[in-house]
Amino acid sequence: xxxxxxxDLNRKPAAFAPAAGNVxxxxxxxxxxxxxxxxxxxxxxxxxxxxxxxxxAGESRPLPIVIVIQEIFGVHExxxxxxxxxxxxxxxxxxxxxxxxxxxxxxxxxxGQLFKELVSKVPDSQVMADLxxxxxWAATHGGDGQRLAVTGFCWGGRxxxxxxxxxxxxxxxxxxxxxxxxxxxxxxxxxxxxxAKELVTPVLGLYGAQDTxxxxxxxxxxxxxxxxxxxxxxxxxxxxxxxxxxxxxxxxYHAASAxxxxxxxxxxxxxxxxxxDGK
Numbered sequence: 702x703x704x705x706x707x708x709d710l711n712r713k714p715a716a717f718a719p720a721a722g723n724v725x726x727x728x729x730x731x732x733x734x735x736x737x738x739x740x741x742x743x744x745x746x747x748x749x750x751x752x753x754x755x756x757x758a759g760e761s762r763p764l765p766i767v768i769v770i771q772e773i774f775g776v777h778e779x780x781x782x783x784x785x786x787x788x789x790x791x792x793x794x795x796x797x798x799x800x801x802x803x804x805x806x807x808x809x810x811x812x813g814q815l816f817k818e819l820v821s822k823v824p825d826s827q828v829m830a831d832l833x834x835x836x837x838w839a840a841t842h843g844g845d846g847q848r849l850a851v852t853g854f855c856w857g858g859r860x861x862x863x864x865x866x867x868x869x870x871x872x873x874x875x876x877x878x879x880x881x882x883x884x885x886x887x888x889x890x891x892x893x894x895x896x897a898k899e900l901v902t903p904v905l906g907l908y909g910a911q912d913t914x915x916x917x918x919x920x921x922x923x924x925x926x927x928x929x930x931x932x933x934x935x936x937x938x939x940x941x942x943x944x945x946x947x948x949x950x951x952x953x954y955h956a957a958s959a960x961x962x963x964x965x966x967x968x969x970x971x972x973x974x975x976x977x978d979g980k
Contacts, residue, residue, distance in 0.1 A: 717950055718774030719810040728950040731785040738785065741842075743797060745834035746827070752797040752835065753781045755788035756843055763845035764793040765975050768835055770857030770864075771799060772948070773820055775806035779950050780854075790967060791977025793844040797835045799828050799860075820856060824888040828860055829867045836870070848872060850975045852966060853879060855945060858906075862893035865902035873973040874904045875966040878912060878944050881923045894919075897926035903933040905969040907962040909942030909955070937965060 717724050737758045742749040753776055756764055767787050771780050776796045787794035800806055803822045809815035832851070840846030850873040853861035858879020865874040881893045908920055920936060927934045939946065939958035946955040947962060970976065 716778045718777040718807055720806070720812045720815045721774050721777075721948075721951060724950050725952055725954060727954050727956070729782065731782050731789065733785060736785060736788045738781075738788070743834055743838040745797075745831050748802065750797050750799075750831055750834070751801055752776075752795055752838075753784055754793065754795040754839075754842075755781075755784040756793040757788055757791060760843070763840075763848075764791065764843055765848035765970075765977060766836065766839045766844035766846070766850070767792045767794045767970070767975075768832060768839070768849070768851045769794055769796040770832075770851060770853030770860045771796060772855040772857060772945075773806070773812070773816065775800055777807065779948060783852075783854075786963075787977075793839055793842075795835060795839050795844075797831055799823065799831055802827070821886075822888065825860075825863060825890065829864060832860075832864050833868065836868070846870070848975055850874060850970055850973075853877065854947060855879065859893060862900075862904060862906075863891075863896065865904045866896040866899040869901045871902040872975045873970050874902050875907065875969060876904060877907045877947055877962065878909060878915060879906070880915060881919045894923050894926050897923070897932050897934075898930035900927075900930065900932040900934060903969070903973050904935075905966060906934065906936040907947075907965070908936060908938045909944060909946045909958065910938050910940045911943035914944055935969075937962070 736755050738755040741752050743752050769784050776798045780796045784794035784796050804819040849871055851861050851864050852875040854877045858876040861874045861876040883892045942955040942958035943953055945953040947959040
């Protein structure tokens with residue numbers, strides 16, 4: 702790495718976001734044995750955007766890239782652990798801190814306040830540009846720019862759908878319980894259901910039937926929009942799962958659904974030219 706890419710080593714990243722509540726006993730910890738991991742900064746729109754990256758150690762070949770898009774809680778320990786899980790599968794996984802201009806999500810202990818004062822102020826257009834710069838940075842730091850995918854969770858699940866319509870270089874996307882419909886605002890002028898006809902990337906959507914925020918009619922609307930657009934997408938709904946069912950550090954975690962979703966995501970990536978090298 703270039704020295705200018707390295708984040709201040711005195712900066713201590715937050716563990717789990719306070720607004721997420723108490724950490725559950727089901728929390729999974731993935732070690733970094735056999736991996737290169739670290740905090741870096743990415744030049745983006747005249748700023749230096751913080752990011753966490755994990756990749757297999759000692760690998761000379763360019764690696765397939767997966768951009769991991771944060772939950773509402775930012776790039777906290779759960780998102781970093783997901784990067785390590787992907788790195789163990791042979792990917793260069795990178796999670797940019799997409800709220801960094803608006804504030805620090807680790808400073809909030811209330812979800813409602815976090816959304817109102819920080820998340821709602823993050824423009825989709827800013828996020829799309831930051832993800833473009835992340836993809837470019839990863840491709841020049843050990844990644845293969847011809848093998849690029851995204852996966853996102855909660856807030857990031859919605860963004861994964863949007864980015865799949867934005868970047869034609871993506872090979873695949875996996876959107877975990879991302880919002881599909883919503884009010885149009887200056888920062889969020891369109892939602893996934895509005896952009897189905899513009900999808901240029903195969904998307905796997907993973908949802909929970911017990912999610913009280915993403916209702917069955919929202920999923921039906923998205924399915925109809927995808928079908929009308931003849932889009933390459935698949936939505937899987939888990940009957941016993943609610944929102945954030947992959948978040949093993951929260952009480953929402955549903956192990957069987959989470960494990961199946963992870964398996965399906967890796968298969969989706971492989972099916973679309975994104976298998977981890979030799980893994």
